[in-house]
Amino acid sequence: MQKLQPKIKDVAHVAGVSTATVSRALTQPERLSETTREKVFDAIRATGYRVNKAARNLRTRRAGAVLVLVPNLGNPFFSTILSSINEVLAANGYSVLVFDSQQPSAPGQVVSDYMLNGSVDGLITLDGNVSSAMGDTLKNAHMLGNVVFCCEWSDALPLPSIRSDNALGARLAVDHLFALGHRRIAHVTGPADNILAKVRRAAFEARCAELGLTVAPEWIIPGDFTLASGAHAAEQLVAMPERPTAVFCASDEMALSLISRCKQHGLSVPKDLSVVGFDDLEIAGFVQPSLTTIRQDRTGLGRRAAEELITRLNSVQPQEISRIVLSPVDLIIRDTTATIGP
């Protein structure tokens, strides 16, 4: 009873046509006469035929798949983006492979492998820390044109990048706090080597300077986007002799845990401390007090990145031109920010 998967030959036999005709019915049905087409489709239904992807991929030299490189899949920020990438790619007939770049194996190596061995046609990377070695490898294989950055990016690689207007986000946060009367504003950063962290911090400092605010060095508190680092930052904050009246955190997760830890130390948010986050995770609106934050259009970012990649994969002319799409950000004012006390 070991009935094998039917192949195109079996369908051809049942339909009484050649394999070429069956193949055409699959890929360019309009080129067949109506009667033949029907015959073939009937045979396909009758046999339960499914095309063999490996054979098709070998012949067409395409994979019909895209790799998404995610730094830390466990982070809800990325998984939402992944979801919308999946949606667009699936709608266009592409499969989605994922790889978590936190994996022990060298991600650059792994990614090059996927791209060069034909497992995928393109790459969307949410991780900006891609090695230049990987860039070189892909360039040599003429595959660099099939890479798109999403959210994070690398200035070393001139590739299209779909990202939020991070600098604007930081400015909005500072302006909001400034308008509320705050003059002593701290900042909890992301990882030092992260491009988002760098941009947000730089814009934070620049805006403070523009507004004539001095930022004491100790008010720049190092974090790494995680919950744990937010709590740690809170400890440093409460220990300061001259405590800032507001904090701008480079991620919502840090903001949430910072608030929680501050409360444990008897500080009340927003009365004693105003807090602004970044990302607008869904939960930001479902905590008490709800979090004032900078919203990123995560769904849009994923969608646009996927569309950009598809465009490039479909275009015959390889275009390695860097194109930057800045997705707008919004200040979402909720309950963790208030005017400075009397």
Place this chain on the structure above:
Amino acid sequence: MQKLQPKIKDVAHVAGVSTATVSRALTQPERLSETTREKVFDAIRATGYRVNKAARNLRTRRAGAVLVLVPNLGNPFFSTILSSINEVLAANGYSVLVFDSQQPSAPGQVVSDYMLNGSVDGLITLDGNVSSAMGDTLKNAHMLGNVVFCCEWSDALPLPSIRSDNALGARLAVDHLFALGHRRIAHVTGPADNILAKVRRAAFEARCAELGLTVAPEWIIPGDFTLASGAHAAEQLVAMPERPTAVFCASDEMALSLISRCKQHGLSVPKDLSVVGFDDLEIAGFVQPSLTTIRQDRTGLGRRAAEELITRLNSVQPQEISRIVLSPVDLIIRDTTATIGP
């Protein structure tokens, strides 16, 4: 300059051996003499050769890839599991394809396609709502043995299932609340058609009955695991004339938003209301008050599911035997539960 990707023939030419030898160097190096092996590896390095996956897959009739079906990729609960699945599969040489079953396209159809067209060798589904039609299709293609449930499952399909001991979790929650003196305990459920929600609710009711507690029908509050539904449940709760003193929520997200909304209504947790969640999301320990909850070993679940699938893919004898692995759960006592007031 359109240098094509080198193929095995090119390597063979450079190394001065046959293509068969090169292939052996790749797949069973121990069968070659040391000198030949070195020659081939040198040639591989010199040419920058990478095997063409499509060709290999076609010939070996294997894909070296696994599909993970996720209900709602945006949910942090699932993405952690996905991460550990990725880790184990990558370490064993498998690629990971993901598909979000919330996608508009019929997931059963999509999954069958992936399995039957050879895109993947196996399936790990975190979604228990798989159609029996899909089961039939896979069974006919002798592919049902390559499917593993993780977290969720379906009683209609006799397949291996790696899951938490959900009933135990519910009992631990009830017992904990009971021990604190609570006698009026409510439950916020998951979606009515979800197997986890069913099991947790049934165990909740059973344990309450065993302890001699009556559960008023209105105390079973319908939810759907989401933040929004937790807030909605809170509204119902605060409106009750004879309010329960404790709530067991079927997910942490519902618990967190329920607490937040209750606070808005002036209820204090845990003084006026004790709350137990389910999952132990990372954030549960980073909110104030921190959430008492039932911990699931998400990393372990993903890891075990991946290992189970790999075992099955490697075994020659197809084994369609249902095997259930119950992963332990723990009650994590934090600050949202307390003894009932005087």
Place this chain on the structure above:
DNA sequence: AATCAAGATGTAATCGATTACAGAAGCTTC
């Protein structure tokens, strides 16, 4: 020295689709 086994390597068929090229059939047009 003859026989045989084991080990190393090469030859060529094969996996299952796509597609260039060719041939057949039907229609126009002069």
Place this chain on the structure above:
DNA sequence: GAAGCTTCTGTAATCGATTACATCTTGATT
């Protein structure tokens, strides 16, 4: 009615690896 066009379909080469089988060495055994 011949030539020229379309439109439809078939033949066979091709994509790039793996592997059954054959061949050739080499060394051991008797």
